[in-house]
Amino acid sequence: MLSLNWNGKQRRDPQPVSLTLDSIIHPGGIDYPQENPLNRLYLGDNFALMASLLDEYEGKVDLIYADPPFFTNRKFTARIGRGEDSRKPAEWQLAEGYGDSWLDLDEYIQFLYERLLLMHRLLAPTGTLYLHLDWHADAYARLLLDEIFGPDRLLNEIIWTYHGPSPIRSAFNRKHDLILSYTKSDTYTFNADAVRVPYDQTTVKTFASSLKAGFGKVPNLERGKVPEDWWYFPVVARLHNERTGYPTQKPEALLARIILASSNPGDLVADFFCGSGTTPLVAARHGRRFLATDTAFRAIQTAKTRLVREKSQPFGIFLGDETRKKETGLPSDFTLSGQEISLGPKAAPVYWELDPDWDGSTFRSYAQALQPLRHGDIPRSLTLPPRSGKVCIRSVTADGAQSEFALE
Template sequence: MPLLNWKGKTLSPPAPAALVQDAFLYPGGLGYPDAPSQGRLILGDNLAVMSALLPEYEGRIELIYADPPFFTNRKFSARIGRGEDSRKPEEWQLAEGYGDSWQDLDSYLQFLYERLALMVRLLAPNGTLYLHLDWHADAYARLILDELFGSGGVFINEIIWTYHGPSPIKTAFNRKHDTILVYAKGRDYTFNTDAVREPYNPNTIATFKSSRKAGFGKIPNLARGKVPEDWWYFPVVARLHGERTGYPTQKPEALLKRIILASSNEGDTVADFFCGSGTTARVAACHGRKFITSDISVRAVHTARSRLAETERVFSLEHDSVLTPVMAESKKIRVHVSADSVRLETPLKVDFWEVDPDWDGHVFKSAVQAQRHTRSGELPLELKIKIGRKASVRLVTIQGKEYQLNIQAVANTANGL
């Protein structure tokens, strides 16, 4: 088998992260406070995170989707604030999203190689790995995956995801597709054909209806639909305002839905260690799968948490101890407590807030949550919840700063400490 080489190619065992359990989130109070967690959202470098997961998950994850930086040598910024007028880009508020800048191709390939090696170790014997890239590096990745999966591995598909969009290119055809490489460890991988069938093109149906000889006499089951081709058209998220978070390079839920339905079953574990805005975890949660997802960026984890809070799956928030999020305190935050609700008063531009009505001083158990509405930009400032003797409120501003306010005793008003 031909092997790809680069300067500094090596595969040394990475040091595992020390994962700290920070919070459990019960969407809308569902199952609070005892329901078991169905998902894990982890802040940390995925190399250390995956390494820490090996003892529990080696060979046990049924589906891994990976959407790493593509080697574009660009910086992607996030759009924040929500509710902004999409016709007036000069008024959009921007913040740091994530970087995709590399010293050279060697360092990028090494980055990919050591992470893909861990994904292959975590993958179940009947599991599937989807690696999403584009023309910048997909050819190199194909050789790396051939090497990591070895002679027993199966290269299932090269999926082409096509889309439209503006482009400044004048010297080549517009580059409007990504490549998703799909691999398994053996022939026994999950593939749910019927879960992803789609209707035949009306022209195909008309052809078969008009002539018994069409298709060389073999008439497909037109009502059942067909297995999609390996080229997929889904519009990019910029055009689907409903699901847009403002996080850069967010992938469409429809794309992940097809992948998850085809390559996992209910109750399976789906992982995405480059989670970004949390698309994979959200779609997995909405379809009865467990999830593990991680990102090195605090903004990505905030975005994913807000999206996951809209699902019906209880999940935990963890972080690598070297990346402990800073929980600020502020005199600008006041909460008013009544018999059955908590009301927030602050000049800060809050994006998301939540309440633990029974704060134990260690792990935050989020029983109610509110978030700024994507289109209207409005944020509910009152949450229905009965609080105990000690409670805690956490909030995240649109700039991504996180605050915590502990309410020490039953009182009508609690100020920032």
């Protein structure tokens, strides 16, 4: 079998990190309080985090979707604020997104290789991996996956095609990504009926005029067909309702097809480069459990906000040896009157939440307020439950600053 070699190729022993349960989020107060959420977000380096998850999850993840950096050697910025979806760049506010810069191809391939090895260990014997890349490195990734999974474990080479403007004038416009799908064994989940699509109207008309059109085979036109291995889904453009402003956000429809096809309700779905949080959002929407990690606080906060907006089941947020510093809020930012907490005139968060019975350690979010996607203002008050103890408030501003303080 062919294998890929590069300078520095090695199978490093991953060093686990200690995981701290930072918070448990109960969107809209659902199932409050719950001590052991099945759904989890992790902030930290995914190589160390995956190593830490082996004790609990090795061989137990049913589906992994991986959308790593593409070896573009670019730095991607996030667009924040209400103007980010406009067509006027002067109105955009930019913030740090994520980096995709490397010393050379060897460094990138080693980065990808050692993480794919851990994903293979976490994957269940009947599990499936979908690796999403583009023309920069997909050829190398195919050889890596052949080495780790075996070349006979390739399930599909999927083309995701889309449209949009392009400055290229010296070649054909590059308007597709590649998704490599590998199974861990020859027994795996594939729910064909869950992802069927209607036949093209030309096909319907052809069979309506002549049953011999299919060389003796008549398809079930009402049931539809299993999609081909090339998929068209629009990218998440500026004016789409699901847009978050996080760079390279993937469309929900793309993840829905993958999750519905290759997992069942109650299965565990993981995304170790979760970015804007599309995978955990769609997994929760369809009754799957999720694990998702990212190195950036903005990514985890974006995923958290989307899950709260969706009113998903409770989920935990864990820190991997990286306690994020929380600034001390000013007492004038919030006021307490009876069972109602209100924003002060100086407060301008895009997200805030409260723990009505704070223990000084894990933040248990009972109520949340979010800035609406397109129009309107963030709710200025939240209501405490009838029986409350020490109240703690967390807030996040558009630039990503998080503050926390307790009301005595």
